[in-house]
Amino acid sequence: MLIREITDVIERFAPLAWQESYDNAGLIVGRPDDEVRKALLAVDVTVEKDVTLSGPYARFAQKFLGVRAPLTDKTGWAVTGAAVALLDAKACLDAPAPAEPSRRVMTHAASDDEFARLQADKNDMTVLALEDAAREAANTIFSLRKHRLELITGEAGENVFGEGLKSALAEIERLEQSYLELFLGKRIVTTETRRYVVYPQADKKQYIVCRFSPAAGLLPESDLSGDMVLLQIEPSGNTSNALEASAKETNVVACRVADPSVCTVIAGGREYARAVLPLFEFGRTINVALPRRK
Numbered sequence: 001m002l003i004r005e006i007t008d009v010i011e012r013f014a015p016l017a018w019q020e021s022y023d024n025a026g027l028i029v030g031r032p033d034d035e036v037r038k039a040l041l042a043v044d045v046t047v048e049k050d051v052t053l054s055g056p057y058a059r060f061a062q063k064f065l066g067v068r069a070p071l072t073d074k075t076g077w078a079v080t081g082a083a084v085a086l087l088d089a090k091a092c093l094d095a096p097a098p099a100e101p102s103r104r105v106m107t108h109a110a111s112d113d114e115f116a117r118l119q120a121d122k123n124d125m126t127v128l129a130l131e132d133a134a135r136e137a138a139n140t141i142f143s144l145r146k147h148r149l150e151l152i153t154g155e156a157g158e159n160v161f162g163e164g165l166k167s168a169l170a171e172i173e174r175l176e177q178s179y180l181e182l183f184l185g186k187r188i189v190t191t192e193t194r195r196y197v198v199y200p201q202a203d204k205k206q207y208i209v210c211r212f213s214p215a216a217g218l219l220p221e222s223d224l225s226g227d228m229v230l231l232q233i234e235p236s237g238n239t240s241n242a243l244e245a246s247a248k249e250t251n252v253v254a255c256r257v258a259d260p261s262v263c264t265v266i267a268g269g270r271e272y273a274r275a276v277l278p279l280f281e282f283g284r285t286i287n288v289a290l291p292r293r294k
Helices: 003-013 058-065 089-094 112-124 127-153 162-184
Strands: 041-053 074-086 102-105 186-198 206-213 217-219 227-234 252-267 270-289
Touching: 041 206, 041 217, 041 227, 041 252, 041 270, 058 127, 058 162, 074 206, 074 227, 074 252, 127 162, 186 206
Parallel strands: 074 270
Antiparallel strands: 041 074, 041 186, 102 186, 206 217, 206 227, 227 252, 252 270
8 A cells, every 4th residue: 555545545534725824734754655564563582691601720619719619611591571562664774783782791800811811721731730720819819808808907007098998999809809700700691682573464363483592592483492482462352443434424435443452472481571552454444434524
């Protein structure tokens, strides 16, 4: 259907000749020959990737620090959110590229590379040399903790107060966390959102948007190794309209009334998003009486 076909119907209700001098009636934005297509739904799915990297001294954490640490690297994914809305196809074409996934390291290390270089030592060093290095790192941790206590209690004899004390404690905290990483490892969390487009059909109320795996994250619809991420549409059936003409009216025009449908995004049996959206695919066609000019 073209825009001009819609405006022609509207102007049969209210001819442009009826407007006053101050009115701004008619097609304001767009071109009469542009095509009006069916509704599009945008489903945004947000996932979180949680990576735990084992520390190079993980096997000695229990011995020197009295705590257990992961001995192997681990990666897991989780769905954290979703959204569903009507999609403006032109807006999608004009929109900038999607933002890069956000990434945060759940430690106080200066950089990822610092830890990565130490990890390589796990393969190069002998067990004895690695244990000696771990013992030295543990002693450094205990020394930092002792120095922090001395600064707080005033026993350090350095006369550090106010902002100076605050900065010194923050640096000790940073160093301690960096050394603890060597035993306890590092956690890196990345969040990303992907958009999927759904074309509603009058004879279909459930759609597989994509699939999800805790081990691999978001997957294509065709990858059966993941669980389904579903979009469910429940039409309300409430398409009553005050403009609907009576059966006696003869000067009428047919119009489509949208159904306020409940759209729900579900993953793993859990609801992540719900919205009521006007969908013409589940509506009905009514007759509207054309006005008679007095």
